[in-house]
Amino acid sequence: MQEAMIKRAKELLADGSVDRVIGWKRGEFAYDMTPAVFTSAEELDSEFIFDDFTSANVSKYLVKETAKEGKILAFLKPCDTYSFNQLIKEHRIDRDKVYVIGIPGGPKLDIEKIKAKGITGILSVKNEDYTLKIETLYGEETMPFSEAILDKCASCKSKKHVVYDELIGEDGDVLDSNRFDMVEKLENMTAQERFDFWRDQLSKCIRCNACRNVCPACTCENCVFDNPKSGIDNKAPADSFEENMFHIIRAFHVAGRCTDCGECSRVCPQHIPLHLLNRKFIKDINELYGEYQAGADTTSRAPLNTYTKDDCEPSIVHERGVE
Amino acid sequence: MQVNENFEPVIVAFCCNWCSYAGADLSGTNRLNYPSNVKIIRVPCSCRVNPMFILRAFQKGADGVIICGCHPGDCHYTSGNYFTRRRITLLYSMLDFLGIERNRTRLEWVSAAEGAKFAATMEQFTADVKALGPNRRLEDLRCRKQ
Numbered sequence: 001m002q003e004a005m006i007k008r009a010k011e012l013l014a015d016g017s018v019d020r021v022i023g024w025k026r027g028e029f030a031y032d033m034t035p036a037v038f039t040s041a042e043e044l045d046s047e048f049i050f051d052d053f054t055s056a057n058v059s060k061y062l063v064k065e066t067a068k069e070g071k072i073l074a075f076l077k078p079c080d081t082y083s084f085n086q087l088i089k090e091h092r093i094d095r096d097k098v099y100v101i102g103i104p105g106g107p108k109l110d111i112e113k114i115k116a117k118g119i120t121g122i123l124s125v126k127n128e129d130y131t132l133k134i135e136t137l138y139g140e141e142t143m144p145f146s147e148a149i150l151d152k153c154a155s156c157k158s159k160k161h162v163v164y165d166e167l168i169g170e171d172g173d174v175l176d177s178n179r180f181d182m183v184e185k186l187e188n189m190t191a192q193e194r195f196d197f198w199r200d201q202l203s204k205c206i207r208c209n210a211c212r213n214v215c216p217a218c219t220c221e222n223c224v225f226d227n228p229k230s231g232i233d234n235k236a237p238a239d240s241f242e243e244n245m246f247h248i249i250r251a252f253h254v255a256g257r258c259t260d261c262g263e264c265s266r267v268c269p270q271h272i273p274l275h276l277l278n279r280k281f282i283k284d285i286n287e288l289y290g291e292y293q294a295g296a297d298t299t300s301r302a303p304l305n306t307y308t309k310d311d312c313e314p315s316i317v318h319e320r321g322v323e
Numbered sequence: 324m325q326v327n328e329n330f331e332p333v334i335v336a337f338c339c340n341w342c343s344y345a346g347a348d349l350s351g352t353n354r355l356n357y358p359s360n361v362k363i364i365r366v367p368c369s370c371r372v373n374p375m376f377i378l379r380a381f382q383k384g385a386d387g388v389i390i391c392g393c394h395p396g397d398c399h400y401t402s403g404n405y406f407t408r409r410r411i412t413l414l415y416s417m418l419d420f421l422g423i424e425r426n427r428t429r430l431e432w433v434s435a436a437e438g439a440k441f442a443a444t445m446e447q448f449t450a451d452v453k454a455l456g457p458n459r460r461l462e463d464l465r466c467r468k469q
């Protein structure tokens with residue numbers, strides 16, 4: 001796959017169809033793949049990588065990239081195409097400045113799950129027939145591929161590309177995913193249990209803002225959490241209230257626009273399951289206002305940007321789930 | 324649950340200028356009683372209530388927050404309260420999801436002619452919040468008074 005992608009990128013650069021290419025390159029470690037922009041065939045040959053760790057969604061980078069001159073080639077996995085569509089809908093990306101090549105999605109790997117097996121000093125990870133051969137400073141280790149899959153891939157909602165100019169590989173289908181299972185489980189707990197669960201989780205937050213910074217729905221030029229008058233800008237939470245506030249407001253701001261790309265949970269250094277908050281909103285929207293998938297198209301109105309005269313009343317909260 | 328008889332909750336009521344605030348006024352001119360626990364904040368439309376306002380109210384010491392606006396269909400700005408309805412439904416559902424007591428938040432439609440409904444709503448809501456006791460799950464310890 002990587003060779004086919006590099007070959008196609010070089011062709012498009014050579015015939016002048018695009019001026020730049022956004023993909024991934026190696027960071028400090030072999031499993032540390034980071035989004036990168038390439039401008040020449042040489043750079044592509046020496047640095048471009050597409051492997052089991054290229055899970056980062058590059059669509060948000062296109063907000064800045066399409067503000068520049070010239071056209072850029074973007075390689076988008078199925079989940080990334082939803083974010084891309086949503087950004088077009090919100091007028092954040094100039095569609096004419098991007099050439100989209102749809103590429104197959106994961107499942108991608110989560111290095112934290114490998115490390116959790118006690119494997120350290122990792123030099124490289126190879127997938128051989130769904131067994132991971134892990135080369136470390138202390139010798140070779142193996143583990144099943146299935147035990148190291150990223151959470152967001154394990155609950156994948158769609159293998160279908162909702163937008164592309166061309167495809168490399170096959171297109172897939174929207175999947176029947178189990179992504180709301182944990183939300184449902186929480187809904188069936190008592191309020192006290194839910195409160196304790198979230199205290200455990202949210203108290204770990206160090207307010208690094210990574211979840212916001214990576215989120216394709218969080219592209220505000222001036223974020224509320226950077227407002228010096230808010231009293232909560234650029235600082236770690238000083239009280240449980242500040243943790244709650246950050247998480248409620250962040251999730252609320254992306255309600256109806258979050259495509260469930262899973263990036264926020266993936267980047268959280270504290271492993272806070274942010275996707276549960278996003279999915280709670282998605283689930284509520286689906287149940288109360290009709291099925292809606294953000295990013296599936298570029299024309300429909302977002303659920304919070306519209307209404308019907310016979311929407312339910314907020315008192316419905318009292319009628320559902322467990323108190 | 325044990326109810327502390329001496330506990331007096333602080334209730335913040337966001338009232339829209341055109342209906343509910345006038346409704347509150349009417350209940351006053353009609354000499355109807357409603358609990359002095361209720362602190363009214365006038366907003367141009369119920370739709371002006373940003374989720375952050377509600378959280379801030381809890382942070383600064385409210386034990387319950389209620390939003391009042393014109394009845395659906397009667398919004399002074401035509402459709403503001405329809406947006407309020409969706410937004411607040413989702414927000415209250417999220418607060419519930421985080422384990423915050425459902426009875427601490429409410430939304431009621433009160434028209435300018437419904438002075439009696441305003442008084443009765445506040446009476447009921449204050450009693451419900453009183454039964455819950457002080458807000459502990461969504462408070463800011465640094466702002467605690469007693």
Ligand code: SF4
Nearest residue numbers: 205206208209211268
């Ligand atoms: S990425 Fe995690 S730790 Fe950082 S601000 Fe978000 S939730 Fe908190």
Ligand code: SF4
Nearest residue numbers: 215258260261262264
């Ligand atoms: S909130 Fe998380 S899952 Fe939703 S769009 Fe943002 S990064 Fe993706």
Ligand code: SF4
Nearest residue numbers: 218220223224250253
């Ligand atoms: S948290 Fe809210 S204000 Fe900040 S970038 Fe995201 S959507 Fe914008």
